[in-house]
Amino acid sequence: MSDTIGQPKPTLIMHFTHIDNLPAVLKAGRLFSDGSVGPQLATNVGAAEIKARRRERRVPCPPGGVVADYVPFYFAPRSPMMFRIACDHRDGKSGCYPGGDDPLVYLVSSVERVSDAGREWVASDGNCAVGLTSFSASLDELATLVDWPLLRAKVWKDIPEDMDRMRRRAAEFLVHREFPLDLLAGYAVRTEERREQVRQVFRDAGMIEPYVSVRPNWYYGYTRREVRE
Incomplete structure (x- = not known):
């Protein structure tokens, strides 16, 4: 692991969800763990086989349980999971x-906000399903624990001299059981149009625009059958 660039402070964490899910998230005032989110997801972007593995993977340090007992955040954008979602769309992959x-939509907070609030959390050095x-x-x-230089890298694919890059690029910050929205610093979207949509969701909910x-x-923003570096 390179040590040329260390952990940023504050240490941002980010959870993403489909914009269709925002009304239910705002109504609940919190994000729920993968294992209990259920009906809160109007549109589920996760892969069923990965979620199944996360329901079985034990967390070996307190507060314990399985990975699905936590609300997942990444330490960086453009994660391998988002890459898969973008590629599935680009390639028109069925199922x-x-x-x-x-x-x-990214929901952005920080390690410091979560810690200061006394929430229980666990971090991983890579993909929690591995x-x-x-x-x-x-x-x-x-x-x-985390490979911070790799998290800053635009290209993170495995290479012959390091076949573990993709796993490490998926390092996570897991918040136990639920995450109150008042710990968020803000939201991030891809376009101005999406920003207006998010603001409208808040207006429809009678809430102050974030x-x-x-x-x-x-x-990544891939369109069908298009490949970008």
């Missing part, structure tokens, strides 16, 4: 969520 990454992934609930260990940043570089 998968077809809409691509454009309708996905057996060799390690976990820690120590703030002091985050600096060395801070919404347009971050096209946080997305």
Whole structure:
């Protein structure tokens, strides 16, 4: 692991969901763990086989349980999961969520906000569905647990001299059971049109419009049969 660039402070974390899910999320005032979210998802973008593995993967440090008992956040945008979603859309893959990454909304917070609020959490050094992934609930260990330079890299695919890059690029910050929305710093979307849609969802809910940043570089944005670097 390279140590040329260390852990950023504050340490951002980001969860993404389809914009169709926002009304139910706002009504609940929180995000629920993967294992209990159920009807809150109007549009499910996750892969069923991956979710099944997360329901079985034990978390070896307190508060324990399985990965599906936690609300998942990434430490960086353009995750391998989002890449899969974008590619499934580009390739018209059958049996998968077809809409691509454009309708996905990032809910952004930070490790510090979660810790200061006293919420229980666990971090991983890579994809939580993979057996060799390690976990820690120590703030002091985050600096060395996560491959921060790789999380900043635009290209993270496995290479002959390092066939573990994709797993490490999927490092997660897992918040136990539920995540209150008052711990969010803001939201991020791909386009101005999506920003207006998010603001309208808040207006429809009778809520104050949030801070919404347009971050096209946080997305892949593939169209059908198009490949971009």
